[in-house]
Amino acid sequence: MTLRPADIDFEQRLRADLPEDILRPMEPRYLHEPRGRWQGQSGLLACPRTVEDVAKLIRHADAAKVGVVPYGGGTGLVGGQVVPEGPAPLLLSLERMNQVRAVYPQENVITVEAGTILADVQAAAVEAERVFPLSLAAEGSATIGGNLATNAGGTGVLRYGNARELSLGLEAVLPDGQIWNGLTRLRKNNTGYDLRHLLIGSEGTLGVITAATLKLFARPKSQATAMLVVDSPQAALSLLSMARDHFGEMVSAFELIHRQGLVFLEEVLPDVRLPFVGLPEWCVLIELGLSGKGTAQDALETLFEVALEADLTSDGVIAQSDAQSQDLWRVREYIPEANRLIGSIASHDISVPLGALSDFIATADRRIAALGPFRINCFGHVGDGNLHYNIFPPAGESRDTYASMSTEIQGTVHQLADELGGAISAEHGIGRFKVADLERYGDPAKLAAMRAIKSALDPKGIMNPGAVLRD
Template identity: 65%
Template sequence: MTLNPANDAFRARLEADLPAGTIRTADARYLEEPRGRYFGQPGILAAPACTQDVARILNACNDARVGVVPFGGGTGLVGGQVDPDTPQPLILSLERMNTLRDVYPLENVMVAEAGAILADVQAAAEAHNRLFPLSLGSEGSARIGGNLSTNAGGVHVLRYGTARDLCLGLEVVLPSGEIWNGLSRLRKDNTGYDLRHLMIGAEGTLGVITAAALKLFARPASVGTAVMVVPSPAAALELLAIARDQVGEGVSAFELIHRQGLEFVSEKLPDVRQPMTPLPEWMVLMEFGLAADADGALETVFAQGLDAGLGQDGVIAQSTAQQSAFWHVREAIPIANKMIGSVASHDISLPLSAIAEFIEEARSRLLSMSDIRINCFGHLGDGNLHFNVFPGVGKQRSDYEDVRGQVSRTVHDLVHSYDGSFSAEHGVGRMKVDDLERYGDPTGLAAMRAIKQALDPNGIMNPGAVLRA
């Protein structure tokens, strides 16, 4: 489908039909994604203040065959928020649509506009003694619309699920400019196809989410946090099983951390206090949220883990400050990774029983290919690993451009052989379109293309993301 540029004439048309200040010129922050591999084209930025203005914008773009790139907080890691190929697309930011419309504490529901920042949603829930459990390293700038469009995960998926599981209803503007009023607060509503789940995870390729009804939860009365040294990923999985046997769904988070990530933090962020020295080869960071005595439950799990030879040492946080310090180390790992500069990063998921074997086999294959360092960490409880490859000591990532594709192909082929996914929580964007075509089920891909054609026949919505334009 051939698209037209958002030229001066089109800009003038929009400016005449929309409130003053809605149409702007996109500056650099809308034109680059965090990993610096994709760059957008300078052009028009639309920043509407209401759903009706979003509808007017999409209607005009559809009529003129102008591509639209939805932009949330710009924190996505697969290039879904920038378009290097479409002729001068319009960038659509919902940053002005950031109202928290309503909170219903007795229903455990909040209605938020898509431009609301995740941290603000969390704070609003806390003000009503409720919890919105979606938690990401980028929560200070990520926006709810983007979180839903990419089906964001984070550290609490083990207990609460992904963004998809935290949403009851949506308000969406379709490519035609029509508004779907699906902003339901109901927990049960079996009335045909669930369009909510179609839009969540579509990465802005089927429409624009403008508001959402979000699930809230009771805040755990007792939260316990601990780190424990484990001899291997296999031991970490057995420890997770013990924890779940003890507290069931009270396991809020269970993170696997390798020494390489801790060494990167020490190198690049020396002020971050490590939870223990010397740095362990493997450790887990776990959090329990219970009605009472989370620390006591952690002590029981520690004792059972030590008796079974699954743990070697550990620390249970004795204060909220120490809890925050433990999580600060985990949150510092991606920051240090970026400062080091990866050769290739992989956001993968695997069946839990395959994780330990995968890690050993993938390390063996990659280390035989090149002089590299591997930082494996992630959300062990839900099977999501960040298996990232870095230059050897004294080298730069630019030294590996000729092998970067081979590295990712090796990892993803192995993931696929274990019935895993090449994209656990970051989405497909533009970076992984080839991977989706290589590893995706042909029948499923055909169905996705049919849905795209039905809802967006002119191909204006985020062209080139998820499905090849």
């Protein structure tokens, strides 16, 4: 099952069968990935306009045994979008398939093409007086197709679920070039195996998602944001529990932030306004969106008082305006960028059962300290049990000094997540970066089933070769 390169011969066959401008000159931006771990090798770049174009491209690739890399916004953090070695692939960018095909406000449904930028999907929802609640740092360039292929998470998962839960139907091209027209707007559909959920999260290894029908939601009548100081991650979880006792599903975001993240912001992004003078060890960002009576701001003030009384918080800021609310969100949203500027030795995207979360942080801190005097920026979606636990060199030192330790550090963190019943990837996926970890920590029966499914649907192994599973 050795693949062949996307050579001149292959290119000529594509040119003969497709509209002239579908093939484009390769550009360097397609060959980078945000963490700079790999440089993708150059190949052929195709920018199809229609699902039929995609089907033709895949059929040619299947016939010629050429690898195909579906490309969204290029913002993935695990290298799913670059092929650093092996025969040169066909890079299939969905960027021209970026239309909102239809909005059904009464049904709370939107149909969009895979290349639509996430922020544009959000904007189309707002125009229909609705919300599309998938929200993540890269939303200005990530595409909905990539979000679905990787089952993206973000800050809205607590209330609304991952990309997976926000989808109703898909249109996709399968590895043999057949078009699956599964663009249903149905809320319930028990007609056979759930191909939608199989493609979502398969990172382009089982087909190319070309369009999707997505769920929209009513806009909360009243929304408010606060940042509250907590003693510990455990106190954060207790505070979340209290917030949910009061407001149920209306708690729409609950993000944990460690002081290290605030220190990084001060250091490299001083324009980001911090709401505290003395930086707290831990704090949480809470967002509340109310549908019923009352204002969310009053509700957060009540929560703050009750939490203060229960010793779950000691200080806090409740935004008094939209501008203040945006300021608080900016603190959370710029932490990944600050991390990038500081330069991590190893970054992680783990999840553990909620009951093990405190234990994870305490134990990981201890084990990492035993390896060296590292700085740890631990932050993330604490209500989902999902932490970004990232390791940085000591202040004033370069990551390069410690580059050789990154594998050991990562092994330590992933090992602990596994010990505690957790996952080595909560929301970023496997890509090429975590293939070995998946083999190591994955359940053998599940891995065998995955391989059988991959072989059955993509017997030549053309779809995103080397991602998720290797030969």
